[in-house]
Amino acid sequence: MNRPHPSPMLQVFQQPERFPELDAVSQDLVLRQSRRTHLLGRLEAILREKGLLDRLKPRVRNHLISARNLVREDRRMLTWEVNRVQRALWNTGLEIILLKGGAYVFLDLPMAQGRPVADLDILMEPKDFPLIEACMAQQGWEQAKLHPYDQRYYREWMHELPPLRHRVRMTELDIHHTIIPKTSRLQPDSHLFFSSAREISGHPGLKTLAPTDMVIHAAVHLFYDGDFDKGLRGLLDLDGLLSHWTLDATFWPQLLPRARVLNLIRPLYYALHFCHRLLGTPIPETILAEANADPQAPGMMARVIMNRLIARIMTPGNPDRLEFTSWLAWSLLYIRSHWLRMPPRMLISHLTQKGLRRWRFDVRNRRIV
Amino acid sequence: MKIGQQSQQELRRHLGWQGLRWSIGPFIIHLRAKVPNFPQFLHTFYGENLLLSPPWDDIADFHLTLHPPLGLRRFWRPKVHFRLDGNAFFTPFPLDHAPPLFEWGLNMAIASRSNHYLLFHAAVLEKNGNALMLPGTPGAGKSTLCAALMLRGFRLLSDEFGLYCPQQKRFLANPRPIGLKNESIDIIRAFDSQAILSQEFPNTRKGTVCYLQPSAESVHNAHNGATPTWIVFPSFQESQPTYLETLPQATSFLRLAANAFNYETMGATGFECVHAMIQSCSVMQLRFGRLEEALSQLHTLTQSTQPTVHT
Numbered sequence: 010m011n012r013p014h015p016s017p018m019l020q021v022f023q024q025p026e027r028f029p030e031l032d033a034v035s036q037d038l039v040l041r042q043s044r045r046t047h048l049l050g051r052l053e054a055i056l057r058e059k060g061l062l063d064r065l066k067p068r069v070r071n072h073l074i075s076a077r078n079l080v081r082e083d084r085r086m087l088t089w090e091v092n093r094v095q096r097a098l099w100n101t102g103l104e105i106i107l108l109k110g111g112a113y114v115f116l117d118l119p120m121a122q123g124r125p126v127a128d129l130d131i132l133m134e135p136k137d138f139p140l141i142e143a144c145m146a147q148q149g150w151e152q153a154k155l156h157p158y159d160q161r162y163y164r165e166w167m168h169e170l171p172p173l174r175h176r177v178r179m180t181e182l183d184i185h186h187t188i189i190p191k192t193s194r195l196q197p198d199s200h201l202f203f204s205s206a207r208e209i210s211g212h213p214g215l216k217t218l219a220p221t222d223m224v225i226h227a228a229v230h231l232f233y234d235g236d237f238d239k240g241l242r243g244l245l246d247l248d249g250l251l252s253h254w255t256l257d258a259t260f261w262p263q264l265l266p267r268a269r270v271l272n273l274i275r276p277l278y279y280a281l282h283f284c285h286r287l288l289g290t291p292i293p294e295t296i297l298a299e300a301n302a303d304p305q306a307p308g309m310m311a312r313v314i315m316n317r318l319i320a321r322i323m324t325p326g327n328p329d330r331l332e333f334t335s336w337l338a339w340s341l342l343y344i345r346s347h348w349l350r351m352p353p354r355m356l357i358s359h360l361t362q363k364g365l366r367r368w369r370f371d372v373r374n375r376r377i378v
Numbered sequence: 379m380k381i382g383q384q385s386q387q388e389l390r391r392h393l394g395w396q397g398l399r400w401s402i403g404p405f406i407i408h409l410r411a412k413v414p415n416f417p418q419f420l421h422t423f424y425g426e427n428l429l430l431s432p433p434w435d436d437i438a439d440f441h442l443t444l445h446p447p448l449g450l451r452r453f454w455r456p457k458v459h460f461r462l463d464g465n466a467f468f469t470p471f472p473l474d475h476a477p478p479l480f481e482w483g484l485n486m487a488i489a490s491r492s493n494h495y496l497l498f499h500a501a502v503l504e505k506n507g508n509a510l511m512l513p514g515t516p517g518a519g520k521s522t523l524c525a526a527l528m529l530r531g532f533r534l535l536s537d538e539f540g541l542y543c544p545q546q547k548r549f550l551a552n553p554r555p556i557g558l559k560n561e562s563i564d565i566i567r568a569f570d571s572q573a574i575l576s577q578e579f580p581n582t583r584k585g586t587v588c589y590l591q592p593s594a595e596s597v598h599n600a601h602n603g604a605t606p607t608w609i610v611f612p613s614f615q616e617s618q619p620t621y622l623e624t625l626p627q628a629t630s631f632l633r634l635a636a637n638a639f640n641y642e643t644m645g646a647t648g649f650e651c652v653h654a655m656i657q658s659c660s661v662m663q664l665r666f667g668r669l670e671e672a673l674s675q676l677h678t679l680t681q682s683t684q685p686t687v688h689t
Contacts, residue, residue, distance in 0.1 A: 044463065075492060078643050329441065
């Protein structure tokens with residue numbers, strides 16, 4: 010299959026040496042697209058690692074340094090939040106499994122350099138939730154969403170508790186019990202995540218998912234969660250994880266069997282396929298062929314459509330214009346992610362509830378400016 | 379070529395097509411706008427700024443647009459939208475309020491993307507190469523004092539941001555129209571009848587707003603920074619006596635750190651910068667009830683080029 014023409018930004022992420030040679034117009038575009046896709050800090054880390062920052066004009070470098078300072082603050086925030094959550098749960102003796110950004114930072118993965126983090130996500134066992142919620146409340150975490158519908162939505166249907174926000178620091182904490190909504194058609198056995206979680210060396214009491222599960226989680230998050238504003242970042246996360254775990258000889262042989270056991274072949278297929286196709290991630294041919302041939306892999310129709318839509322939203326366009334095809338691709342993927350999230354009747358009732366609330370909010374807050 | 383040397387017709391044509399680029403101190407602005415009265419505002423209040431003509435050989439720091447909405451809303455209670463890199467950050471303003479929308483939009487753009495500087499919420503002026511910073515809380519009288527000092531010959535570095543460069547250990551200049559609010563509009567009008575003020579923009583979220591043209595000298599010297607020398611926290615209290623007092627170092631540190639928008643983002647650099655500033659500057663508090671008295675205190679203070687150095 011021939012690859013789509015890569016955008017200047019993706020070219021720079023793959024061949025950072027080219028960035029200082031670009032003319033001002035192209036550099037400007039790459040900076041703007043990177044910022045828009047939450048990847049400016051990551052770009053700075055890549056250029057810094059290659060020793061290319063000094064070859065840039067001061068104006069270009071300033072934007073990168075500004076982004077670096079922002080992601081460093083994120084990292085300080087994250088490390089401190091983990092420390093605070095550990096403190097809040099100290100007496101319970103519970104182990105905390107860090108998900109996503111938290112895991113990448115505490116494992117000190119190369120792809121965590123320059124990656125922004127907005128909040129902390131952890132995975133805990135649902136049987137401990139009453140105790141955890143009591144401890145968190147005592148230490149200043151409050152419900153971020155008070156509306157009864159939101160509370161019910163999270164508690165009954167989602168894969169996480171309603172988000173908590175710390176009263177003073179205003180940081181958000183998501184406590185998950187699995188990686189995909191309860192209402193989704195794909196239902197992995199969540200006990201498997203807990204039983205294969207690994208300790209982080211040097212951080213007693215903290216764990217991460219096993220490498221295979223971490224990749225599968227990132228795939229589910231990207232292809233089933235509908236947060237496509239951060240789509241390219243999600244794909245680069247997967248690229249970073251796959252490139253990193255390649256160093257572990259046991260990783261590739263375990264990946265597909267694990268996804269089969271978890272019943273999550275489909276998102277993993279998309280992850281491998283698009284990393285290979287759009288970013289040229291080094292994935293063994295045998296693994297690609299095996300994923301391709303798996304009976305649970307998406308059908309021909311789904312592949313054709315997803316190829317078009319994902320390629321469209323992963324290629325950042327002109328930041329000044331909202332391009333119709335991007336908008337269309339984004340909307341279709343958004344609808345798809347909701348479709349995958351919950352059965353149709355529930356989806357209709359959910360969207361009606363949300364729509365009504367937004368409308369009431371707008372009416373109430375109508376300001377004449 | 380200066381913005382003020384272009385006719386409003388030409389400004390309108392460029393703004394509507396590939397946009398205008400000009401520099402304000404360390405920043406390059408790229409603005410596209412299709413708003414009827416905006417070229418007039420630009421012509422008067424950015425008249426001394428040099429336009430950068432294409433082909434542009436450097437990036438622009440901020441790509442901004444001011445556009446009316448599409449469709450019928452163009453005619454019914456028309457509004458104007460502000461976008462930074464295509465993202466809308468504000469609810470739209472009425473069409474004739476494009477200047478305050480532009481100014482606040484640019485403030486937001488600077489505040490969110492200048493984390494390579496320590497950013498104070500302060501007015502900064504210069505006298506003999508030395509900088510006087512007036513950090514402000516709303517209502518403290520920062521803009522009024524800043525406008526009056528500029529009209530009395532101080533060079534304006536900025537009315538809104540103290541841009542402190544950690545490498546140069548200096549304030550950078552970012553001279554733009556000074557935003558006056560509510561009572562201070564008439565105070566400045568009475569203070570100097572020559573001052574060039576914009577029309578008043580009523581009913582904004584900050585009340586009535588009006589802009590004062592920056593002095594030509596300030597704009598021409600925007601590439602020159604100034605050494606931090608005096609830091610004065612103003613505090614306006616109607617008809618109270620005026621006095622200037624030195625603040626203890628610990629208080630100075632805390633107040634300065636709290637005043638910086640991005641103190642925490644800057645990490646250790648933020649701490650080091652504030653530390654260096656309280657070491658080398660006189661940090662004071664100015665309580666004042668009358669503008670003239672405050673000006674005379676500040677005048678005396680800035681006469682001495684050797685500031686008092688704490689030990």
